[in-house]
Amino acid sequence: MTETSLAKLAELVGGEVLGDPQLPIRGVADLRMGGPGTIGFLRDASRIELARSSGCAALLVPAPLEGLAAAQVVVRSPDSAFARIASFFHPPPRASRHEVHPSAVVDPGAVLHQPVRIDALVSVAAGAEIGAGSYLGAGVMVGRGVRVGRDCSIHPRVVLADGVRLGDRVVLQPGVVIGGDGFGYAPEPGGSWARIPHVGTVELGDDVEVGANSAIDRATLGVTRIGRGTKIDNLVHIAHNCDFGEDCAIAAFSAFSGSTRVGDRVQIGGHCVSRGHNSVVADARIAGGSVLWDDVDEPGDYMGYPLMSRVHWLRTLHAFRDIAEERGLNRANRRRSAAERSEPEHGDG
Amino acid sequence: MTETSLAKLAELVGGEVLGDPQLPIRGVADLRMGGPGTIGFLRDASRIELARSSGCAALLVPAPLEGLAAAQVVVRSPDSAFARIASFFHPPPRASRHEVHPSAVVDPGAVLHQPVRIDALVSVAAGAEIGAGSYLGAGVMVGRGVRVGRDCSIHPRVVLADGVRLGDRVVLQPGVVIGGDGFGYAPEPGGSWARIPHVGTVELGDDVEVGANSAIDRATLGVTRIGRGTKIDNLVHIAHNCDFGEDCAIAAFSAFSGSTRVGDRVQIGGHCVSRGHNSVVADARIAGGSVLWDDVDEPGDYMGYPLMSRVHWLRTLHAFRDIAEERGLNRANRRRSAAERSEPEHGDG
């Protein structure tokens, strides 16, 4: 188990220690579950009472707090600092020494830059190249000519199909498939479909992370690209020729049809779908369950089907909730109007 | 092939035999496809003619029927009885004798409680413990410190990531991933994302079943929990720190964002999505395609986006279908109203 001093951790996150800088810290904890040797964090003032009763030995705080038994580290962003400290204690699995499990099948034509950690029952095909520091979990299948960068964490049973390219520090959760063929067929006169071979590839930039059982398809002729630092959740589908910018966050169950273009720092909630051949401008935020049928041209918060500004959508849902009742009223109104209009006629008669 | 008497089967399901109790039964069948030695079931009166013409040797029925060639077993719930009898003839794969395929890689530090059945190309890491009677299908990857209970059926190519815990009689279909890292990142000042390590785990209670290629993430610091007896369909996503009660049924393609809490006996149809940090009360039933944005506080039948009572939603959809037409009418009305309001002025003039 890693142990360090509070001072070292404060240095790591650029914070100021209030209390004993030599306090030994061995792990992170929730405010409620913390004990001796653990550090927790206080995101905002709403949890001050919890912080006061916490058993954590130290707390990351946005400003000095009175009445705390725990030592404090004052930082600008406690949750970001907590993330870094948690990563210090629990880094993603990487290779510190060269270990290739005897049951792994590494083709003599593959290149392993030492050290790498390759677990049981991994297959690495000819022409593949694995960067130093990278980890391939049990059952990972690496195709021909694949390039994996340095310090990557490829969890069990990931498939990297022939020729795909990964940057450095890429993290792929179990079951991810990178480089399946795109879904492209040309209609034949008799109603059947002619297969369009997918000759392109997939490139994941540095620090890209992808969640369990997600699938990113290779391009028809060029490259399906995911920009540096973009994070993708479980069971996401990214079709051929999509192009994602940097530092995006894409939640689970979103499906991006072919040639969708997504700018930098876009955030997309769960269960969204894009029509394909459309684009989302940088810094847009799309709430879960939305349908991206057209382009999104202005940064901002969007939601719904059809996609609207978040405010417009919430107002629309509110109105929609009443539609059945209002429709009854409208009908009654129309009947009344019709009656009123006919009354004068009777009155005239 | 298993063979038994009708009397034994009747005993298994607490039913009463009408006909020859010694009739040999060797399997289950559909009413239409049944032949000698098979038992079928009649759910309700709508299929009586089919039952009369069926070739099944015996039928499970809710009440004695006249004019049947087949023997009868009278039970309260024929489909539940059928499920039990079908499970008698076709139990999920388990281990009756100890068999570890020579190609499997079992770390010397793993514990196998005999008997277990471990098929080809399975990997079991150090510190894992597999309960007696359990089956690990071909290509299953079991991480460090995993605990699998008794009589579990872990189908081919499942991944159990480090430290996850399964109860007894758990059934996981091919491709399931238990214990991928949760999707949690802290925003950094420059717009990038700091990885939040997921130090927690996943616990599946006794008799939990999960469908093909579903993914259940480990908690950030605590436990993602699925209660005893809960059944989950294919391609379902359950995020970090979700907490599901007992005996729920969750259909395919539903996605539960982080920290969703679901009570006992909740039923959720396919293609639903939860916002996260919300809760669903015990005994609620949510129809397919719904969006769970807020809490569901009362048991009952719900549907839609926004979520409404099932009745309200169906009425709303009905109204929605007419919205384009009515809008035309409303516009016409407004034009007419505007005209009427302006007419008197003219009349005044």
Add this chain to the structure above:
Amino acid sequence: MTETSLAKLAELVGGEVLGDPQLPIRGVADLRMGGPGTIGFLRDASRIELARSSGCAALLVPAPLEGLAAAQVVVRSPDSAFARIASFFHPPPRASRHEVHPSAVVDPGAVLHQPVRIDALVSVAAGAEIGAGSYLGAGVMVGRGVRVGRDCSIHPRVVLADGVRLGDRVVLQPGVVIGGDGFGYAPEPGGSWARIPHVGTVELGDDVEVGANSAIDRATLGVTRIGRGTKIDNLVHIAHNCDFGEDCAIAAFSAFSGSTRVGDRVQIGGHCVSRGHNSVVADARIAGGSVLWDDVDEPGDYMGYPLMSRVHWLRTLHAFRDIAEERGLNRANRRRSAAERSEPEHGDG
């Protein structure tokens, strides 16, 4: 690298050469990226300028073009012809000579019709039969009694569960699961669920293709069937007892509940969901994000939730976008109406 003459390719697609029939062609290319030895295609007149500046040595065109440096092949459907020519240069992986990787585990009771190509760490169980020309990628798991036809391409890490049957030229992308158990349980009096064993199987017709991490469940008692030539995208769920016709195209993330019946040549966009036990008539086209709650009885273009004709839905969305504003107007109208109705009373007073 394959090389052929332009004349041979023209013969393959039934086209007419304008230019040198002996021109050597070694691959396909995008109009923008083409160079010597490549053939591209011009779908329609909108890209004529691009065609004129393209470096491709030859182009597939719907009609003779003036001012082209490249040789031309005139065909009725350039994209269909391009698909065929690309498949000539990049056929799906198949077996031309018999190769079984030494790390593969092939049960002595399995039948391999030579030649087959079986890559590393594949498992083929007893009673399975693999047709001549077929390829099983690394980590593929083939269950007992499975039948794989001729010239199939089964990509890495696919699971074929016990007893499923594949026709000829089937292509399965990485991570596909064929034959997981269906999601069927009978409710027990205490609120728990009795498992209904799934004794049926799955049949995929000739030329069926399925995308990465999709899952097709076995039938309860009969067969889940996918008709000849039907193409299915990534992360699609097809439940027990579904029956799909021929030449359908099903985009990513669609979920078909139990016993959905889909006719021939149906096209379904991404992120659709079917209720189950409903049917879609041949030649229907359903846009992405739709909910198939009822039967679709007439061919045509459909969209939305509730499902409507495409035209009706687009009009409805348009109206829906204004609903919040109109509701404000309606309310104002109602207040005005109420005011008008009460005014006369005051006037009377």
